Amino acid sequence: MSCRIGRAIAAAIGAGALLAACSTTPAGQQASGGATSAAPGAPQKVTLQLQWFTQGQFAGYFAAIDQGYYSEKGLDVTIKEGGVDIVPQTVLAQGQADYAIAWVPKALASREQGAGITDVAQVFQRSGTRQVSFADKGITSPAQFAGKKIGNWGFGNEFELFAGMTKAGLTPADVTLVQQQFDMQALLSGEIDAAQAMSYNEYAQVLEATNPATGQLYQPSDFSVVDWNTDGTAMLQDAIWANTEKLSDPAYADQTVRFIAASLKGWAYCRDNVEACRDIVVRAGSKLGASHQLWQVNEVNKLIWPSPAAGAGTIDPALWAQTVSVARTAVNADGQTVLTKDPDAQAYSNDYVTKAVEMLKAEGVDVVGASYAPQTVTLNPGGN
Structure with a gap:
């Protein structure tokens, strides 16, 4: 499941958050697409906050660690597992993570309440x-x-x-x-x-x-x-969110480009290697069974691929506008909407993902997946 915690407990950060300990091997990486290369020597330490427990929903990020894609970009990434008491966008806004995975409407609600966060890559193009x-x-x-x-x-x-x-x-x-x-x-x-x-x-x-x-x-x-x-009432979900204020720092902006590039490369790997990504997630500590994880990776791929012609992670303005419209107009049983006003212009940016996609194209990575076809997965009792 995804993070299902809204503004009612948006201040809860959950000191007991579980950690999925994941690190990359130090390495430098030549950058392209406008991004500068990482400095030689020790890689930059980066923390990613997930919005739920370790599972196939996040396979691309675990694959980017397992396959060395983050280390190729000069990053040493630690993944922090989510849970019922974790609000990833709040963790990010309070400086306890460098990036976070969160659903767009929930993150926008936090932004409306003052959280300085920006959607820099819309990984899921469709609602699950x-x-x-x-x-x-x-x-x-x-x-x-x-x-x-x-x-x-x-x-x-x-x-x-x-x-x-x-x-x-x-x-x-x-x-x-x-x-x-x-x-x-x-x-x-x-x-x-x-x-x-x-x-x-x-x-x-x-x-x-x-x-x-x-x-x-x-x-x-x-x-x-x-x-x-x-x-026609779907809302955008898993996206990579960055710290808005820190994006004005060229070093953080460059790190963001490299982080997005490695993450999308991880998702491309999972598109083409579903069973391998199932195994990666299981090794990372998933509490759910192997056939369930295979189903998850396969179904999540359907939400990502094929991606827009501009490349995976690109934020479609029309889908963004639909999400905002639903968040502003759909009223729940308590008479509340997710948003009370349109988000400001800094709520999302395609600048960083565009550079990341250019970087991956230069490496020969298929960033669109136009020929993508899902697998047929056989589930076992209990997902084992």
Whole structure:
């Protein structure tokens, strides 16, 4: 799952955050695309804060360590694992990390409240959020949520759901909203009719469960899925965020370019080596099983590839505007929106990712993945 902590606990930094100890091997790197080369000698120490626990959602960053891509760029990267009490954009804004992975609307809410952070690379080009129901419920569109028990995590993760309902002419009063736990047990037990799920995590959990009617694992045909990308109310999710004030420092700006380049190279590796990245994540300490991680890496690749013609990580102004619109207009059951005003011009920048993409092109890295095709993954019981 992704970070599901919103403004209600935005001050919680969680002193007990787990660490996924990851370091690169010192090395220098010739830079291109406008970036200067790293100084010889010891590499620059960089800390990346994840928004959730170690899993395939972050495979590209672990791969960049495992394959030496960060060290090629003169960086010694430590990855800090996220968790329920970790707000990555706040960790970044308070100087406890150099970069953070966070969903765009949540990070923008923090920015609206004063956090000095900038989206410098939009890794996920599509939303992974879904609403899943048993097929026999006949729920194939938001309009059919009326009168049903609808699960959601809250904390700002529900705004795609409410935007979809609004578009279908429904209000929160037209459904029974259920505070959903971070799993699919309430759906499987029949306590709710449609559950919130990430395509790369919770949806796999229902396919890893045994159908009591057959004694076999559930199949995709047993479920109906509402995809907010198709509905037109999707919001941008995992992005690399940097410290806005520090970006005015040429050294940090250069480091940012190199960090983005190595990270995107890691994601390109995972696009072309799904099983290897599954193994990398498992070795890094994932608490979920191998088949679940293979599913995750495969599904996350679908959210990244193919990338825009300008290259992976490029921020599409139209998708950004859609995210802002949903964040400003979708009202939850408490009458709140994620944002109260449009973000300022420094909320995102394509300057750094453009240089990073140029650097990777010079190395012969495919930064678009136009011919990308996902694998077919077979899940095992419990995701093992």
